[in-house]
Amino acid sequence: MKINEFKLERYFAIYEFTAKYLLSPSDCESLTLEELVKRADDDSLGLWNNLKLGYTESMGHPILRKEITKLYHNIKEENVMSFVPEEGIFVTMHAMLEEGDHVIVVDPIYQSLAEISKSLGCSITNWRIEEKDHEWKLDIDFLEKNIQDNTKMIIINFPHNPTGYLPTREEFDRIVEIAKKHDVFLFSDEMYWLLEHNEKDRLPSVADIYEKGISLFGLSKTFSLPGLRLGWIITQDDVLMKELAVLKDYTTICGSAPSEILGIMALRQKEAIVKTNIERVRENRTAAKEFFNRHKDLFTWIEPKAGSIAFLKLNDKLKVEEFCDRVVKEKNIMILPGEVFDYEGNYFRIGLGREDFKVILSELEEYIVEHF
Numbered sequence: 001m002k003i004n005e006f007k008l009e010r011y012f013a014i015y016e017f018t019a020k021y022l023l024s025p026s027d028c029e030s031l032t033l034e035e036l037v038k039r040a041d042d043d044s045l046g047l048w049n050n051l052k053l054g055y056t057e058s059m060g061h062p063i064l065r066k067e068i069t070k071l072y073h074n075i076k077e078e079n080v081m082s083f084v085p086e087e088g089i090f091v092t093m094h095a096m097l098e099e100g101d102h103v104i105v106v107d108p109i110y111q112s113l114a115e116i117s118k119s120l121g122c123s124i125t126n127w128r129i130e131e132k133d134h135e136w137k138l139d140i141d142f143l144e145k146n147i148q149d150n151t152k153m154i155i156i157n158f159p160h161n162p163t164g165y166l167p168t169r170e171e172f173d174r175i176v177e178i179a180k181k182h183d184v185f186l187f188s189d190e191m192y193w194l195l196e197h198n199e200k201d202r203l204p205s206v207a208d209i210y211e212k213g214i215s216l217f218g219l220s221k222t223f224s225l226p227g228l229r230l231g232w233i234i235t236q237d238d239v240l241m242k243e244l245a246v247l248k249d250y251t252t253i254c255g256s257a258p259s260e261i262l263g264i265m266a267l268r269q270k271e272a273i274v275k276t277n278i279e280r281v282r283e284n285r286t287a288a289k290e291f292f293n294r295h296k297d298l299f300t301w302i303e304p305k306a307g308s309i310a311f312l313k314l315n316d317k318l319k320v321e322e323f324c325d326r327v328v329k330e331k332n333i334m335i336l337p338g339e340v341f342d343y344e345g346n347y348f349r350i351g352l353g354r355e356d357f358k359v360i361l362s363e364l365e366e367y368i369v370e371h372f
C-alpha cells in the first residue's frame with residue numbers, strides 16, 4: 001500500500017515530547033489513572049480489580065458496548081464496534097471504498113479522512129470551509145451540486161478539526177437529507193462531540209438518524225483519555241458491520257483489556273469529565289480571544305463554536321510555517337501551522353483544552369513583544 005505521509009502526525013512526532021510548551025494539541029487535559037479510578041463506581045472497580053489480561057471480544061467488551069449505546073437513541077449493542085479511533089477510519093475506508101468511487105470530503109480535514117480514500121484510488125472533491133467576516137462557513141449547496149453518479153461517500157467532521165466550525169441544525173439536516181436523497185453513505189467523524197461551547201448547538205450523531213450513516217467517536221478528546229486508544233464506529237448497516245469485523249482481524253483483532261474497563265469507568269463519569277473540559281475550553285477561549293485581539297496587527301481571531309481547538313490567521317508578511325518554526329526553536333513553544341492541513345492562507349491551530357494554556361500564552365506574548 002502506498003500512502004502519503006500524515007503531515008500533522010509527523011509534525012507532532014518531532015515536537016510533542018521535546019518542546020517545553022504545546023499550544024496546539026487537540027485533546028483536553030489528560031486524566032491520571034488515579035483520578036479516573038478514584039471516582040469509579042463499585043461495579044467497574046470490581047471489573048478493574050478482577051481483570052484478567054487476556055484477549056478480549058473483537059466487537060468490544062459487552063458492558064463497554066452497552067455503556068456506549070447510552071450516548072445515542074437508536075443504537076443497539078450490535079451497532080457498535082470498538083476501535084482505536086484512527087484504526088476506525090482506516091478500516092471503514094478500506095471496507096467501503098475502491099478505485100473509481102467518488103468521495104466528497106470537508107476541507108481542511110484531519111488528513112486520514114481524505115488520504116486513505118485517495119490511496120485507494122478514489123476521486124475526491126474537497127468541500128471547503130471558508131472564513132467569511134471572521135467566521136467559518138460551509139456552503140451546503142456545494143454538496144448538492146457536486147454529487148456524481150459514482151459518489152459513494154460524504155465525509156464530514158463536526159465539531160470540526162481544525163476550525164471549531166459547527167453547522168446549524170438546519171444546515172446539518174440538509175446535509176443528511178442530501179445524503180439520503182442520493183442514497184450515499186455519510187461518514188461522520190464525531191471525535192469532538194459533546195464539546196459544543198453552547199449545549200443547545202449540539203447535533204445528533206449521524207449513525208443515530210440515518211441508516212447509511214457511520215459515526216466515529218471515542219475517548220481521546222472529549223473524555224481526556226487519548227492514552228487508552230479507545231474509540232468506536234457505530235452504524236445501523238449490518239452488512240457494513242460484518243465487513244468491518246473481517247478487516248479488524250487484520251489490524252488489532254480486539255481491543256486492549258485494561259483500556260476497555262477504564263473506558264467503562266470513564267463513560268459512567270461522563271457528566272463530570274465533560275463539565276470540567278467544557279469549562280476549561282470556555283475559559284481558555286476567553287483568554288485566547290483577549291490575547292489575539294490584543295495583538296490584532298499580527299493575528300486575526302476567528303471564534304470556534306465547538307471542540308477544543310481554534311484556527312487563526314497570522315497577519316504578517318512572514319509565512320506561518322516560518323513563524324511556527326521560529327517560535328518552537330527560539331521559545332520552545334510548539335504551534336501547528338495550517339500547512340499540515342494543506343490549507344493556504346497563513347492559518348495556525350491552537351488547542352483550548354489544556355491546563356497550561358494561559359501560561360503558554362504569556363510565554364508567547366513575551367516572544368511577540370520582543371520580536372514583532
Ligand SMILES: Cc1ncc(COP(=O)(O)O)c(C=O)c1O
Nearest residue numbers: 026084085086110161189191220
Ligand atoms: C478529527 C479527528 N479524527 C480522528 C482522530 C484520531 O484520534 P486518535 O488519535 O485518538 O486515534 C483525531 C485526532 O486528532 C481527530 O482530530
